[in-house]
Amino acid sequence: MSSIALITGTTHGIGRVTSRELAKAGRTVVMLCRDVPAAQRVRNEILAMVPGASIHVVECDLASLASVRAAAGAVRRDFGRISLLINNAGIAPSRQQMSVDGFELTFATNHLGPFLLTQLLLDRMNSPGRIVNVASRVHYRGTLDLNRVVNAKARFNPMAAYAQSKLANVLHTFALARRLTGTPITANCLHPGVVATNLLPRWLRAIKPLLSPMMLDEERGAKTTLYLALSEVVTGASGKYFDENQIAQPAAEAANNVLLQEALWEVSERWVKQD
Numbered sequence: 001m002s003s004i005a006l007i008t009g010t011t012h013g014i015g016r017v018t019s020r021e022l023a024k025a026g027r028t029v030v031m032l033c034r035d036v037p038a039a040q041r042v043r044n045e046i047l048a049m050v051p052g053a054s055i056h057v058v059e060c061d062l063a064s065l066a067s068v069r070a071a072a073g074a075v076r077r078d079f080g081r082i083s084l085l086i087n088n089a090g091i092a093p094s095r096q097q098m099s100v101d102g103f104e105l106t107f108a109t110n111h112l113g114p115f116l117l118t119q120l121l122l123d124r125m126n127s128p129g130r131i132v133n134v135a136s137r138v139h140y141r142g143t144l145d146l147n148r149v150v151n152a153k154a155r156f157n158p159m160a161a162y163a164q165s166k167l168a169n170v171l172h173t174f175a176l177a178r179r180l181t182g183t184p185i186t187a188n189c190l191h192p193g194v195v196a197t198n199l200l201p202r203w204l205r206a207i208k209p210l211l212s213p214m215m216l217d218e219e220r221g222a223k224t225t226l227y228l229a230l231s232e233v234v235t236g237a238s239g240k241y242f243d244e245n246q247i248a249q250p251a252a253e254a255a256n257n258v259l260l261q262e263a264l265w266e267v268s269e270r271w272v273k274q275d
């Protein structure tokens, strides 16, 4: 089996394009998705473009810790060592919902699920291996208010919930990179640009032609993820945040706060053990 690349959320948007390009680059692509029929359709689409590609679908609902455990188990059972783990899937819901495990859904999907997945597969990473977390520029606006994550009665602000989850992606990446120092495994995160995908509100997508060239299409939106996944230029680079032009940028002050990184790590470890 060729070098294995795992990626979450490939049914649409940036993840779909990234998977196709990984297949073109000769990787065995394992797509972790909650909607298996949709993922199979993407698989067939890629196979039509890249005949002979090795593409697999594993069911994984990142908003359910049990589903993440089952998916990690299936990956451990069915595949060899992993060269690349791309935590791409994400949501930005407009109303408050709680996950089956009792966590605010944006945080559960965008941070807790990927955190657990990464923990469960870390010892399966290849040497060298790369972990790529798709964060966002919105993390600069994020603050951590973990009470809101567990309190279903807390006032819900969709933008604050999304920004918090993306700040968590950067904090997670930096804490992970510190733990991986001295190993051949790297961890980086990125802002893909403002990309016209399902994630954006419908009204913003509808006026896309007016906003161009500010808004990127999905092909451009996948560029930084692919750069961090495949480019030789970033071999050995770790603990960095890249912008949509593939340039390493200083992350938010909060993201660089080691105490905050460790506080998030500690609470995430505790919460993912609860299911």
Ligand SMILES: NC(=O)c1ccc[n+]([C@@H]2O[C@H](COP(=O)([O-])OP(=O)(O)OC[C@H]3O[C@@H](n4cnc5c(N)ncnc54)[C@H](OP(=O)(O)O)[C@@H]3O)[C@@H](O)[C@H]2O)c1
Pocket: 008, 009, 010, 011, 012, 013, 014, 015, 032, 033, 034, 035, 038, 060, 061, 062, 063, 064, 087, 088, 089, 090, 091, 109, 134, 135, 136, 137, 191, 192, 193, 194, 195, 196, 197, 198, 199, 200
């Ligand atoms: N678009 C932008 O402007 C932008 C900007 C900054 C950062 N980002 C980040 O880029 C990443 C990709 O987003 P996108 O723009 O490509 O959005 P998208 O087109 O909405 O795709 C999101 C993907 O995540 C999957 N997903 C959602 N919830 C899931 C769950 N519980 N379990 C497993 N998969 C789940 C979706 O699958 P389903 O088909 O099952 O819904 C879909 O495949 C996200 O992390 C997002 O935060 C996007």
